[in-house]
Amino acid sequence: MSDNKPTDPKPSEATPMGADGTPNDASVEEREAAQATNESEAISELAMAQAEVATLTAKVTELQDQYIRGQAEVQNARRRAEEDISKARKFAVEAFAESMLPVTDSLEAGLAIKDASIEQAREGMEATLRQLISALERNKVIAINPAPGAKFDPHQHQAISVVPSDLEANTIVTVLQKGYSIADRVLRPALVTVSAAK
Numbered sequence: 001m002s003d004n005k006p007t008d009p010k011p012s013e014a015t016p017m018g019a020d021g022t023p024n025d026a027s028v029e030e031r032e033a034a035q036a037t038n039e040s041e042a043i044s045e046l047a048m049a050q051a052e053v054a055t056l057t058a059k060v061t062e063l064q065d066q067y068i069r070g071q072a073e074v075q076n077a078r079r080r081a082e083e084d085i086s087k088a089r090k091f092a093v094e095a096f097a098e099s100m101l102p103v104t105d106s107l108e109a110g111l112a113i114k115d116a117s118i119e120q121a122r123e124g125m126e127a128t129l130r131q132l133i134s135a136l137e138r139n140k141v142i143a144i145n146p147a148p149g150a151k152f153d154p155h156q157h158q159a160i161s162v163v164p165s166d167l168e169a170n171t172i173v174t175v176l177q178k179g180y181s182i183a184d185r186v187l188r189p190a191l192v193t194v195s196a197a198k
Helices: 028-112 118-138
Strands: 141-144 157-163 172-177 179-182 185-188 190-195
Touching (some): 028 118
Parallel strands (some): 157 190
Antiparallel strands (some): 141 179
């Protein structure tokens, strides 16, 4: 009687087992090739990620540089604006002062005449007043001198008193003192009397 013992396969014929314990039909060379492919794919993905990180880092650096330049431009613009405002305040009076110099010259010339007659003095004063009014108007300082019967405007006129009059109520009867405005802004309102309601 023959022995029916199972024969052990030769070690070279043994089926390789996978990591999970199941038989793996792939050869060692195939596994090494697959592992090498996986490693090369991982290296390739890593290289792509590193390139993307480098690109993003360069973009961040560029944006930071643009931000710093933008901030510097804003600061420079603010500084220039402050300088311009400072110069405007300092020299705004220059044009006005320059237009007042002829008025000063006329007054001094008139006072230098010791034995001027009343007519000559009056003529000189009228000429000087015209110069002064012209200088004020060149600098946009305009008189507020409403005519009698004009409607009272509280933005340009200041009523000193209300008087009985034949004029319509709230109209100007007399101007006691002219007002002045500069570039549509009231420097001083005109002092007026206003007609009372009937």
